[in-house]
Amino acid sequence: MKVTFYGTRGSLATPGEGTVRYGGNTSCVAVWGEGGSLLVLDAGTGIRALGEAVERGLGRVDILLTHLHMDHIQGLGFFDPLFWPDLEVHLWGPSSTTLNLHTRLSRYLSPPLFPVRLRDLPCNLTLHDVVEERRFSPPGFEVEAGLVCHPGPTVGYRIEEAGRVLCYLPDHEPLLGTSELPASRRWIPGLALAEGADLLIHDAQYSDDEYPDYVGWGHSSTSAALAFAEAAGVGQLVPFHHDPWHTDAILDEMYCGLQSSRELPFAITPASEGQSIQVG
Ligand SMILES: [Zn+2]
Numbered sequence: 001m002k003v004t005f006y007g008t009r010g011s012l013a014t015p016g017e018g019t020v021r022y023g024g025n026t027s028c029v030a031v032w033g034e035g036g037s038l039l040v041l042d043a044g045t046g047i048r049a050l051g052e053a054v055e056r057g058l059g060r061v062d063i064l065l066t067h068l069h070m071d072h073i074q075g076l077g078f079f080d081p082l083f084w085p086d087l088e089v090h091l092w093g094p095s096s097t098t099l100n101l102h103t104r105l106s107r108y109l110s111p112p113l114f115p116v117r118l119r120d121l122p123c124n125l126t127l128h129d130v131v132e133e134r135r136f137s138p139p140g141f142e143v144e145a146g147l148v149c150h151p152g153p154t155v156g157y158r159i160e161e162a163g164r165v166l167c168y169l170p171d172h173e174p175l176l177g178t179s180e181l182p183a184s185r186r187w188i189p190g191l192a193l194a195e196g197a198d199l200l201i202h203d204a205q206y207s208d209d210e211y212p213d214y215v216g217w218g219h220s221s222t223s224a225a226l227a228f229a230e231a232a233g234v235g236q237l238v239p240f241h242h243d244p245w246h247t248d249a250i251l252d253e254m255y256c257g258l259q260s261s262r263e264l265p266f267a268i269t270p271a272s273e274g275q276s277i278q279v280g
């Protein structure tokens, strides 16, 4: 499988602010299967450009939402394939304790916030509550969802294809308040999803200096993301969900030399828009 990044930010940033290389769109990652099937991870503003890359004739698309914060659903109504009558679209995402995914999403995809209601989309749309369906199998893939540490119902995804494993944890604060691993691995939320993954896409919104001001906001520091990746034994870490204030220059400074200075047992590739990575 191959992943391509269409949105890498925790909130919109504009090119004028020096964010050309890492990109300014919010979370959206395309996962292309060996057989040509497509998973879309989150529907941030990056999904609009992905829609232009999808070819007519594709029979099915699965969109996996981690949670319903605006930066992860903002682009959904601008994903052109939703308006193709011949396309089967499966939309997976967490329900809350009282509301299912359809009701929660409809709060955004209905007037006055958006002119088109979910039920009026021309595609053949099916919604799935992932809290009830923790394991599912879109064509070509095996997917496991699990709750992670972030405000409100939020899941991460472990995706397997032909023995290769991708883990997607874009909004996650597993080591709340610290970058030290706890005494027991069982106390690290989300670790089972990432265990032994070939590629881990993980929240690394804050620098270590910034993080103390944002404890409990649901995002990780650089060092916490590295510690989590090391505990999980991943092959490659993609720091993701960049802070909107982090320009290309700041992100370069955060990640250049990190690998050599810390002697980490995995490669680090900070997410940037347009970049593709073959998994495994
Ligand atoms: Zn987010």
Ligand SMILES: [Zn+2]
Pocket (backbone or CB within 6 Å): 067, 069, 150, 171, 218
């Ligand atoms: Zn969030």
